[in-house]
Amino acid sequence: MLPEGRLTAYRADPAILSLGEDMFAAVTPAAFPETVIRFRNDRAAAEVGLDHLNDVEWARHFGRFEALPDNLRVPLALAYHGHQFRSYNPDIGDGRGFLFAQLRDGDGRLMDLGTKGTGRTPFSRTGDGRLTLKGGVREILATEMLEALGVETSRTFSIIETGEALTRGDEPSPTRSAAMVRLSHSHIRYGSFQRLAYRKDAVTMERLTDYCLAHLAGMSDVPDRYAALMDYAVSGAARLAASYRAAGFVHGVLNTDNINITGESFDYGPWRFAPRWDDGFTAAYFDQFGLYSFGRQAEALQWNVHQLALALRTVAEADSLIPALKSFPDRYEAALAAALLTRLGIQAQDQENDTRLARAWEAALAASEIEPDRAFFDWRGGTRRRDHAAYETPAFHAFAALATDYSAVPGATDHEYWSNDAPCSMLIEEMEALWAPIAEDDDWAPLESKIDVIRRMGEAHEGLRVPDDQR
Numbered sequence: 001m002l003p004e005g006r007l008t009a010y011r012a013d014p015a016i017l018s019l020g021e022d023m024f025a026a027v028t029p030a031a032f033p034e035t036v037i038r039f040r041n042d043r044a045a046a047e048v049g050l051d052h053l054n055d056v057e058w059a060r061h062f063g064r065f066e067a068l069p070d071n072l073r074v075p076l077a078l079a080y081h082g083h084q085f086r087s088y089n090p091d092i093g094d095g096r097g098f099l100f101a102q103l104r105d106g107d108g109r110l111m112d113l114g115t116k117g118t119g120r121t122p123f124s125r126t127g128d129g130r131l132t133l134k135g136g137v138r139e140i141l142a143t144e145m146l147e148a149l150g151v152e153t154s155r156t157f158s159i160i161e162t163g164e165a166l167t168r169g170d171e172p173s174p175t176r177s178a179a180m181v182r183l184s185h186s187h188i189r190y191g192s193f194q195r196l197a198y199r200k201d202a203v204t205m206e207r208l209t210d211y212c213l214a215h216l217a218g219m220s221d222v223p224d225r226y227a228a229l230m231d232y233a234v235s236g237a238a239r240l241a242a243s244y245r246a247a248g249f250v251h252g253v254l255n256t257d258n259i260n261i262t263g264e265s266f267d268y269g270p271w272r273f274a275p276r277w278d279d280g281f282t283a284a285y286f287d288q289f290g291l292y293s294f295g296r297q298a299e300a301l302q303w304n305v306h307q308l309a310l311a312l313r314t315v316a317e318a319d320s321l322i323p324a325l326k327s328f329p330d331r332y333e334a335a336l337a338a339a340l341l342t343r344l345g346i347q348a349q350d351q352e353n354d355t356r357l358a359r360a361w362e363a364a365l366a367a368s369e370i371e372p373d374r375a376f377f378d379w380r381g382g383t384r385r386r387d388h389a390a391y392e393t394p395a396f397h398a399f400a401a402l403a404t405d406y407s408a409v410p411g412a413t414d415h416e417y418w419s420n421d422a423p424c425s426m427l428i429e430e431m432e433a434l435w436a437p438i439a440e441d442d443d444w445a446p447l448e449s450k451i452d453v454i455r456r457m458g459e460a461h462e463g464l465r466v467p468d469d470q471r
C-alpha cells in the first residue's frame with residue numbers, strides 16, 4: 001500500500017495562467033556549466049507523484065528546466081511589490097527565480113514548484129539572478145527543521161550545484177552556486193496584492209482574490225469574497241507567527257513580499273534559531289533596530305496583514321476587512337498556546353487555562369539561560385525528565401505546579417528520540433559545522449546524516465501541527 005498522501009502519477013494543473021499575463025513575465029532559465037544533484041527530496045516528490053524520476057530526468061527538469069509534461073511551457077517570473085523593513089518597494093518581483101510548474105498533491109492541494117538562483121529576469125535590477133550553494137544548504141536545513149517542528153513551510157525540493165563562481169559580501173568569495181526548487185502551497189505574496197493596488201488594477205485584484213479562494217482556501221460561493229480572503233489570510237498569519245515562536249525560530253526578513261497568502265512559511269535567508277528565549281534576539285545582521293526580532297514577529301505579521309487590508313481597500317469596503325483584522329491578537333494567542341502545549345506533548349484543555357500554562361512556560365524559559373530545544377525536550381509530557389540546574393527556579397516550579405492539572409498526550413514520549421541524551425537543534429554554530437566539510441572537502445555526509453536525524457525528530461513530534469480548528 002502506498003503511504004498516505006502519496007501519488008502514483010503527477011497531476012499537472014497550471015492554474016496560474018487564469019490570472020492573465022499581467023501577473024508574470026515569461027523568462028529563459030540560465031544555462032549552467034554543470035548540474036550536479038546535491039539534494040533531492042524524495043519524500044516531498046512522492047507527495048506530488050514525481051519520485052519516479054531518475055537522476056538524469058531530475059537534473060533535466062530541476063537543473064535545466066525542461067518543462068514537465070502538460071505543465072507551464074515556459075517559466076514565469078511572478079510580479080509583485082512589497083514593504084521591505086516598512087519601506088514600500090515597487091521595483092521587486094521574482095528577480096532570481098520563477099514559477100516552474102503547478103501540480104496537485106495527494107490531498108488535492110494546488111502546489112507550486114518555484115525556483116531560486118535560476119537566472120536573471122525582468123525583475124533582477126542589478127542582481128545576478130543567482131543563489132549560493134551555502135544559501136541552498138541553509139534553505140534545506142531551515143525547511144527540514146521547521147517541518148519536523150510542525151511549522152507549515154515550503155519544502156526544499158531540489159538543490160543542484162551549477163558550477164559558477166559567485167561573489168557575495170556575506171560569504172567568503174568566490175563561492176559556489178546552486179539552483180534551488182521549492183515545493184510550496186502557492187507563491188501568492190501579500191506583495192502580489194500590493195502591486196495591483198499600486199496600479200489601481202481592480203479587475204486583476206478580483207481575479208486574484210477568486211484564485212486564492214478557489215485554489216488555496218478551498219472556498220467558493222462566499223457572500224463577501226474580500227471578507228473571506230482577509231479572514232483566511234489573518235488566520236494563516238496568526239498561525240505562522242505562533243508556530244515560529246513555538247519552534248524558537250527567527251525568520252529574519254518578514255517583509256510583505258515574503259508572506260504567502262496561505263500563511264505558509266518560506267524564503268530562508270538570514271534565519272536563526274534562538275539560543276535563549278530572548279525577545280530581543282535578531283537573525284539578520286542588517287536588522288539593526290530589531291524590527292524582526294524573536295519577540296516582534298507577531299507584531300510584524302500583524303503589520304503585514306494591515307498592509308494586505310490596505311491593498312484590498314482598492315476593491316473592498318473597510319467594514320468587510322476590519323473584523324478579520326481585529327481577530328489577529330486572539331487568534332495568535334490561541335494558536336501560540338496550542339503550539340507550545342503540542343510541542344511540550346501536553347493535552348490541551350480550555351483556552352483560558354491553556355494560555356495561563358503557556359505563559360508560565362514562556363516566563364520560565366525567558367527567566368533562564370537554557371537553550372529552548374533542551375527545555376522542550378526535557379519537559380516533554382509536562383514533567384521534568386532530566387536534571388538540570390536551570391530548572392531550579394521559582395518560574396519553572398510555578399510552571400510545574402500548573403502542569404500537574406494536565407496530562408501528557410498519549411504516547412508523547414514513546415519514540416526512541418525521547419531517550420536520546422540531547423535534542424536535535426540547529427543553532428548557527430551547528431549550521432556552520434555542517435557547511436564546513438562541504439566547503440573544505442566536498443563532504444556531504446554530515447549534512448545527509450543530520451537530515452536523517454531531523455526527520456526522526458519529526459516522527460517523534462508527529463501531530464505537532466496546530467489543529468485546523470485554530471485556523
Ligand SMILES: Nc1ncnc2c1ncn2[C@@H]1O[C@H](COP(=O)(O)OP(=O)(O)OP(=O)(O)O)[C@@H](O)[C@H]1O
Pocket residue numbers: 092093094095096097116123124125126127128129130131253257258266267268269
Ligand atoms: N542575486 C539576485 N539577483 C537578482 N535578484 C535578486 C537577487 N537576490 C535577491 N533578489 C531579489 O530581491 C528581492 C528580495 O530578495 P529576497 O531575498 O527576499 O527574495 P529571494 O530570496 O530571492 O526569493 P524568495 O522571496 O522567492 O525566496 C526579490 O525580488 C529577489 O528576487
